Amino acid sequence: MTYRALIFDIDGTLTNSQPAYARVMREVLAGYGKPFTDADAQTTFPMSAEQAMAHLGIAADDFDKFQASYEAVMAHHYTDITLYDGIDDLFSQLPNDLKIGIVTSQRHNEIDAGMAQYAIMDRMSVVIGADDTPKRKPDPLPLLTALEKLNVAPSDALFVGDSLSDEQTAAAAKVDFGLAVWGMDPNADHQITAYRFDNPLDILRVF
Template sequence: MTYQAIMFDIDGTLTNSQPVYTTVMRAVLKEFGRDFSDDDAQLTFPMAAEQALAHLGIEADEVDRFQVRYEAVMADHFTDIKLFPGIETMMAQLPSDVKLGIVTSQRRNEMDTVMAPHAPVMAHMDVTIGADDTPKRKPDPLPLLTALKRVNVTPENALFVGDSLSDEKTAAAANVDFGLAGWGMDPNASHQTVAHHFEHPADIAALYH
């Protein structure tokens, strides 16, 4: 099937952000008197922020303070976040009439800052939905459905590409085919509802050739 729209997650799908996430989380958690192991990083990276902080033992009344510190430290590392190899080429190879977009759990200011150095990729985007653009976040289907509504494409004619179980659940709840980004996938996740398992970004463009 050739899709009329493809929506993308950012972290672990477009950008190889886990190394920077690990560095920043380790620094901020140290301020809160907590350690952050490589296993913690692997486990919490695909999670929504609230879920990750709860898993790490950050109390509810500490979450806002933690988020402020996290965003402040991350601001010094945004330029260290790189696209996965092949992303920019893949975007350029997709047909011009395919609607492209981003659906992410990042807040809009973070999304805009992370993707600012990657103008050639962002130039292809017809819609971007961040965590503060809808009242509910992934894995609720609302962000993905909102993006598709804005580009006037029905769910059955769309593909959502992501790397996590949360992305898979989002696609399933929205009745959208899910494409697993194998280059960034969580190795501990047990994916069940996958229409396409992409080993390289070029595999996405190959759907149209």
């Protein structure tokens, strides 16, 4: 299969952000008088903010306050987030004519703060964040929006992510899914995967 577009999730796929996420969430949840355990971190890390709030028992109508608190605390922890080993090497070897993009549940202010320092962003032809579409992953709209902007059919794209939400997004959009095993939730039961990539450089075998 020859793909014309390669789309990535960010957290748990391009960046090792779970340790920073856990530290930030503990501080945010302390403001609600709630504990945040290692098990909570593992469970909620791949979730959207709305899903995490529901899991943690925070009211949906508190979303703006919760998100603002999260972003304010995270602003002090972006330097704790790093690219996974092999990501830079992967991007240096991908075909020059391949269209590359990002589809994430992060907002653009988070993307800009956390990713602007990395040279891989120069290769991105499209970046779709949570504030670009009215629905978030696992709804297919963000991924389909990215592909529409690239003028690439779903059948000609590969979406690489680490979570069940990413897998469900790809399936709903009828896009092949590549599982980033290096960042995946070890308790997740992935069923609809075209590829399982043990490390980033494994992606090169498809291209």
